[in-house]
Amino acid sequence: MNLGYFNYPMPANEPVLQYAPGSPEKTEIKKALAALKAQEADIPMYIGGEEVRTGKKIAIHPPHEIQHTLGYFHEGTAEHVHAAIEAAMQAKEAWANMPWEERAHIFLKAADLISGKYRAYMNGTTMLGQSKNIYQAEIDSVCELADFLRFNVHFLSEIYKQQPLNAPGVHNRTEWRPLEGFVLAVTPFNFAAIGGNLPTAPAMCGNTVIWKPAHTQIFSAQMFMRILIEAGLPAGVINLIYVDGPIMGDICFSHPDFAGIHFTGSTGVFNKMWKTIGEDTGKYKSYPRIVGETGGKDFVLIHKSADVDVAATALARGAFEFQGQKCSAASRAYLPSNIADAIKERLVAQIKTMKMGTVEDFTNFINAVIDERSFDKISKYIDAAKNNPDVTIIAGGNHDKSKGYFIEPTVIETKDPRYVSMCEEIFGPVLSIYVYDAEKFEETIELVNTTSPYALTGAVIAQDRNVIALATEKLRNAAGNFYINDKPTGAVVGQQPFGGARASGTNDKAGSQLNLYRWLSARSIKETFVPPVNYQYPFMQEA
Ligand SMILES: NC(=O)c1ccc[n+]([C@@H]2O[C@H](COP(=O)([O-])OP(=O)(O)OC[C@H]3O[C@@H](n4cnc5c(N)ncnc54)[C@H](O)[C@@H]3O)[C@@H](O)[C@H]2O)c1
Numbered sequence: 001m002n003l004g005y006f007n008y009p010m011p012a013n014e015p016v017l018q019y020a021p022g023s024p025e026k027t028e029i030k031k032a033l034a035a036l037k038a039q040e041a042d043i044p045m046y047i048g049g050e051e052v053r054t055g056k057k058i059a060i061h062p063p064h065e066i067q068h069t070l071g072y073f074h075e076g077t078a079e080h081v082h083a084a085i086e087a088a089m090q091a092k093e094a095w096a097n098m099p100w101e102e103r104a105h106i107f108l109k110a111a112d113l114i115s116g117k118y119r120a121y122m123n124g125t126t127m128l129g130q131s132k133n134i135y136q137a138e139i140d141s142v143c144e145l146a147d148f149l150r151f152n153v154h155f156l157s158e159i160y161k162q163q164p165l166n167a168p169g170v171h172n173r174t175e176w177r178p179l180e181g182f183v184l185a186v187t188p189f190n191f192a193a194i195g196g197n198l199p200t201a202p203a204m205c206g207n208t209v210i211w212k213p214a215h216t217q218i219f220s221a222q223m224f225m226r227i228l229i230e231a232g233l234p235a236g237v238i239n240l241i242y243v244d245g246p247i248m249g250d251i252c253f254s255h256p257d258f259a260g261i262h263f264t265g266s267t268g269v270f271n272k273m274w275k276t277i278g279e280d281t282g283k284y285k286s287y288p289r290i291v292g293e294t295g296g297k298d299f300v301l302i303h304k305s306a307d308v309d310v311a312a313t314a315l316a317r318g319a320f321e322f323q324g325q326k327c328s329a330a331s332r333a334y335l336p337s338n339i340a341d342a343i344k345e346r347l348v349a350q351i352k353t354m355k356m357g358t359v360e361d362f363t364n365f366i367n368a369v370i371d372e373r374s375f376d377k378i379s380k381y382i383d384a385a386k387n388n389p390d391v392t393i394i395a396g397g398n399h400d401k402s403k404g405y406f407i408e409p410t411v412i413e414t415k416d417p418r419y420v421s422m423c424e425e426i427f428g429p430v431l432s433i434y435v436y437d438a439e440k441f442e443e444t445i446e447l448v449n450t451t452s453p454y455a456l457t458g459a460v461i462a463q464d465r466n467v468i469a470l471a472t473e474k475l476r477n478a479a480g481n482f483y484i485n486d487k488p489t490g491a492v493v494g495q496q497p498f499g500g501a502r503a504s505g506t507n508d509k510a511g512s513q514l515n516l517y518r519w520l521s522a523r524s525i526k527e528t529f530v531p532p533v534n535y536q537y538p539f540m541q542e543a
């Protein structure tokens with residue numbers, strides 16, 4: 001029954017709490033961290049509304065304290081992928097037919113639970129599971145996730161309102177159907193908000209979903225899943241499984257009901273998925289929607305007119321917050337020769353004050369990288385730089401995995417603008433810098449544009465307005481999110497819709513209408529009130 005058109009106006013962004021000494025939020029998070037550490041969680045998969053425990057228990061350790069065990073998750077097999085598909089297909093019809101306002105209110109309630117009752121637990125599971133300090137957890141697992149849910153409800157309401165023209169005697173309407181089949185959400189380790197957005201955006205549109213997070217994000221993913229259930233999400237709408245990626249891929253990508261993938265992760269994995277899906281599209285009922293946000297090699301281009309402190313701070317925050325494990329992290333910087341020494345000096349001075357350690361000690365700015373594989377990969381780049389006479393490490397360079405996966409914030413200076421660390425995504429606390437002739441700004445723009453295959457984020461730091469205009473125009477295709485006099489990280493939902501092009505993804509902008517359109521399939525319906533009863537047109541009559 002449709003008894004009215006209900007409005008979901010543009011929401012405000014969830015305010016970021018400050019966790020100052022003595023604040024109530026600081027007391028709450030300290031309590032939550034202690035409680036989470038005092039227990040060993042037993043974490044099931046969620047399939048068709050059932051908690052599924054397989055007995056194959058995998059331990060979860062904080063990356064900054066690997067001797068501690070936070071709990072265990074139950075790993076699934078091919079059988080659980082099949083069960084999740086079946087559950088999604090069974091739940092599909094009832095979910096698609098549920099009135100929009102009922103669906104919307106589940107997600108709005110979940111947003112309020114995240115920003116209220118469970119704020120400390122969303123933050124706590126993210127801090128401990130992914131080694132984020134409180135500020136990094138707050139902007140991700142609480143503010144960005146609540147924003148994704150609230151803004152998407154607003155954006156989808158706006159889409160539903162979009163209707164075509166009518167000619168006399170005819171009524172036209174557009175139905176925004178969900179896709180025919182199930183949607184797969186495959187999510188990365190680094191953002192709890194991305195983990196939450198990738199399954200909920202298609203679900204909001206009436207699709208049912210299989211959600212496979214990275215193993216290293218399960219501690220916060222299961223917290224969000226429990227919140228969705230408390231908010232009223234019906235059984236089978238989102239099915240959370242912990243299965244090896246290729247096993248899941250083999251089954252889902254060969255299933256006739258596979259309708260789309262919402263992926264965020266590395267470019268290599270996405271390329272493989274695209275190829276597998278494209279090999280024989282005849283096996284599917286419809287062409288699957290393929291949405292992927294992938295890697296980056298994000299630049300900061302500094303002009304000779306730049307404010308030195310602005311430049312040094314954009315690099316310090318942009319490169320090292322959350323240990324550089326943001327797809328948006330500043331990882332290559334171009335310093336003009338006239339102020340390069342001053343920027344380096346201030347950057348190194350800032351880095352020297354960055355404390356590294358556990359998330360429970362709030363004075364630590366730097367925590368650990370996600371796991372041993374990442375630690376080893378990042379350390380290799382640093383060690384190769386140490387052994388290369390043509391490059392210099394001007395800050396950091398040490399790493400130690402005895403207690404946790406700790407890597408110092410590291411700055412590599414190279415005289416070769418195409419040195420490996422200027423081109424490849426390292427995904428850790430490593431910034432590479434190249435000093436260019438301050439009079440060759442235009443040539444350097446070209447260098448920035450052609451050095452890496454990625455085009456995710458980038459920043460220009462300058463005070464000269466003509467230069468800002470020039471860089472904005474010439475680097476149009478080099479970044480999907482472009483920043484002027486700021487760090488290239490920290491996009492906010494509703495303000496800077498996020499996503500990149502080239503090897504950085506399909507640029508379907510998470511948390512925007514552009515993204516939601518990918519999970520909808522429009523049906524145009526024409527109704528003629530008084531239809532013709534003779535095939536002949538007036539032009540056929542004799543004069
Ligand atoms: N562009 C963006 O918006 C954005 C945001 C966050 C992270 N990222 C990118 O994500 C990467 C870091 O995250 P990650 O290490 O979790 O990425 P990843 O590619 O290793 O993993 C992403 C997801 O894919 C799964 N997976 C891995 N191999 C698979 C396979 N063969 N088949 C099916 N699934 C498979 C993983 O288990 C995980 O769930 C970086 O490259 C980063 O730039 C991009």
Ligand SMILES: N[C@@H](CCC=O)C(=O)O
Binds near residue numbers: 327328489491498
């Ligand atoms: N949206 C985040 C990055 C997400 C990728 O890791 C930012 O803008 O920093």
